Amino acid sequence: AAFLTARPPTLQIFPSWPMRFQQSPRVRQGSLWSARRSASSSAQNTASHAESDNPASRMASSDLCPDRKQQQEMMMVSVHGFYCSKFASSTVSTVGFHFSGLCCMFQRKMTGSTARKDGKVLDPKRIRRLAQNREAARKSRLRKKAYVQQLETSRIRLQQLEQDLHSARLQGVFLGVAGCANGPTSSSAAMFDMEYARWLDENCNHMSGLQGAIQAHLPDGDLGVVVDQCVAHYDELFRLKAIVVKSDVLHLLNGAWRTPAERCFLWMGGFRPSELLKMVVAQLDPLTEQQFMGICNLQQSSQQAEEALSQGLEQLHQSLADAIAGGFLSNDAAVGSYIVIALGKLDNLEGLVRQADKLRQQTLHQLRSLFTTIQAAKCFLTIGEYYARLRTLSSLWASRPRESLIRNDVVVSTSTDLQIVHQPLQNHFPYLPL
Amino acid sequence: QQYHAAAAEAGTWGYVTAAQGATMEEVEQLAAESAVVIFSVSTCCMCHAMKRLFWGMGVSAAVVELDEDPRGEEIDRALARLLGGTPVPVMFIGGKLVGTMDRVMAAHIDGTLVSLLKEAGAFWL
Numbered sequence: 001a002a003f004l005t006a007r008p009p010t011l012q013i014f015p016s017w018p019m020r021f022q023q024s025p026r027v028r029q030g031s032l033w034s035a036r037r038s039a040s041s042s043a044q045n046t047a048s049h050a051e052s053d054n055p056a057s058r059m060a061s062s063d064l065c066p067d068r069k070q071q072q073e074m075m076m077v078s079v080h081g082f083y084c085s086k087f088a089s090s091t092v093s094t095v096g097f098h099f100s101g102l103c104c105m106f107q108r109k110m111t112g113s114t115a116r117k118d119g120k121v122l123d124p125k126r127i128r129r130l131a132q133n134r135e136a137a138r139k140s141r142l143r144k145k146a147y148v149q150q151l152e153t154s155r156i157r158l159q160q161l162e163q164d165l166h167s168a169r170l171q172g173v174f175l176g177v178a179g180c181a182n183g184p185t186s187s188s189a190a191m192f193d194m195e196y197a198r199w200l201d202e203n204c205n206h207m208s209g210l211q212g213a214i215q216a217h218l219p220d221g222d223l224g225v226v227v228d229q230c231v232a233h234y235d236e237l238f239r240l241k242a243i244v245v246k247s248d249v250l251h252l253l254n255g256a257w258r259t260p261a262e263r264c265f266l267w268m269g270g271f272r273p274s275e276l277l278k279m280v281v282a283q284l285d286p287l288t289e290q291q292f293m294g295i296c297n298l299q300q301s302s303q304q305a306e307e308a309l310s311q312g313l314e315q316l317h318q319s320l321a322d323a324i325a326g327g328f329l330s331n332d333a334a335v336g337s338y339i340v341i342a343l344g345k346l347d348n349l350e351g352l353v354r355q356a357d358k359l360r361q362q363t364l365h366q367l368r369s370l371f372t373t374i375q376a377a378k379c380f381l382t383i384g385e386y387y388a389r390l391r392t393l394s395s396l397w398a399s400r401p402r403e404s405l406i407r408n409d410v411v412v413s414t415s416t417d418l419q420i421v422h423q424p425l426q427n428h429f430p431y432l433p434l
Numbered sequence: 435q436q437y438h439a440a441a442a443e444a445g446t447w448g449y450v451t452a453a454q455g456a457t458m459e460e461v462e463q464l465a466a467e468s469a470v471v472i473f474s475v476s477t478c479c480m481c482h483a484m485k486r487l488f489w490g491m492g493v494s495a496a497v498v499e500l501d502e503d504p505r506g507e508e509i510d511r512a513l514a515r516l517l518g519g520t521p522v523p524v525m526f527i528g529g530k531l532v533g534t535m536d537r538v539m540a541a542h543i544d545g546t547l548v549s550l551l552k553e554a555g556a557f558w559l
Contacts, residue, residue: 301542304490312483319477348479355480355535362543 188247195240206230207384220373230380238361249350259394268356273302273363283382294370320345457512465526468496469556473524481523493556528554
């Protein structure tokens with residue numbers, strides 16, 4: 001290309017160059033003027049003084065190639081490369097044409113007054129101006145190079161930060177504000193929320209697997225395998241809950257990890273087994289006498305166990321309230337003690353919620369053993385569908401149209417963002433199917 | 435000896451420390467006094483839950499509150515030796531050890547608790 005060998009352009013024709021760079025040559029020229037006045041008349045001295053004046057160029061020149069022409073060509077090549085990547089080849093040639101055209105104009109301008117090459121009869125003002133232009137151009141190139149290098153370093157740093165954040169999250173160091181009304185989430189709660197979201201996804205797969213297996217009329221053996229996998233998947237959830245119950249039982253109890261509609265039915269950090277049993281019995285109609293009795297007994301036992309645990313929780317509430325209110329008006333020495341007692345009570349919460357989870361897990365296992373394979377398959381499919389519907393209800397609830405403005409008989413409704421539906425999870429997993 | 439047999443039956447632990455001594459006998463004595471005996475602590479919420487469970491089933495259980503009983507501390511130590519940690523509430527049916535809340539809940543869900551209670555004549559009706 002012709003422009004590679006032409007004189008370095010002094011005009012700003014790089015559209016990607018930020019605005020401030022376009023202004024700087026003028027500023028540079030201003031400083032050059034003042035520098036020139038204090039310096040000797042030679043163009044070289046002017047250049048060197050201006051260079052020393054400007055700390056930016058001093059910095060930039062330190063990593064400059066000593067050979068100025070080489071540097072200029074380097075810039076030219078990089079610019080060319082930049083344009084090649086951005087524009088079609090036809091455009092590049094057009095730009096190149098303009099480049100070389102401008103340079104030709106420049107050259108013509110230069111030769112317009114006096115021949116530059118013979119070095120004798122030259123307009124001194126002209127020389128100075130040319131030198132200043134050259135200097136300005138050089139400085140601009142240096143500044144651009146410095147800016148690009150800065151961008152590169154920032155980009156690498158950003159990559160590094162993202163990596164660190166990712167690995168920190170995995171290690172549970174992440175203390176994110178999950179955006180829910182319950183305040184900042186602990187790291188173990190955040191971890192659990194992420195694991196639960198993944199569990200939900202996998203549960204969807206298990207449900208569609210069950211549905212497929214039922215519709216395909218698989219033999220009992222094969223169907224049983226699919227059902228047992230579902231049950232094992234629930235066991236996995238209880239394993240996850242067992243971890244978080246030790247580190248953050250309050251997170252389980254407040255149900256932040258469930259959708260709003262599910263939270264209506266929350267009992268001690270999860271589903272209420274007797275409720276689930278009632279629903280299942282109603283859906284699975286043709287039951288033998290024995291099965292029906294078995295389910296009824298299971299339901300009754302669950303209810304009694306639930307009642308006992310609820311009573312235990314009530315007693316805990318009472319003693320916790322007593323502990324917190326204790327020593328209100330007493331001496332200062334006792335002030336801190338309520339914290340110790342209250343924290344101890346909160347620890348007891350862990351035991352109760354653990355028992356509730358065990359009850360839930362055992363109920364599901366009992367269901368598996370009480371039913372035939374095909375009944376168990378339908379039973380677990382029903383359970384899965386039930387909670388999927390609850391979650392759908394939650395998202396519909398969150399996005400329901402609300403009347404905010406009434407203009408000219410037209411009701412303008414605003415709907416809340418779907419992301420409010422399940423805040424902790426939505427922030428992490430926007431793809432979560434609702 | 436009945437004690438160790440009951441422990442093996444309950445199956446809540448693998449290795450039973452030889453809980454010899456006067457305190458163990460005391461526990462066995464107390465356990466044999468009623469069809470259903472619960473060793474409890476009055477302020478413990480889990481103990482409260484267990485008591486309510488049997489009350490809800492219509493079973494009258496004899497409760498030994500370790501924080502109110504003069505022998506409470508010794509009994510607590512004996513139970514800890516047997517079951518490990520802070521075991522209360524601990525339940526005995528018909529003089530035989532059933533175990534802690536874990537065991538009791540599991541037995542209730544799988545139906546074995548009711549048969550144990552029936553055997554021991556714990557139901558009034």
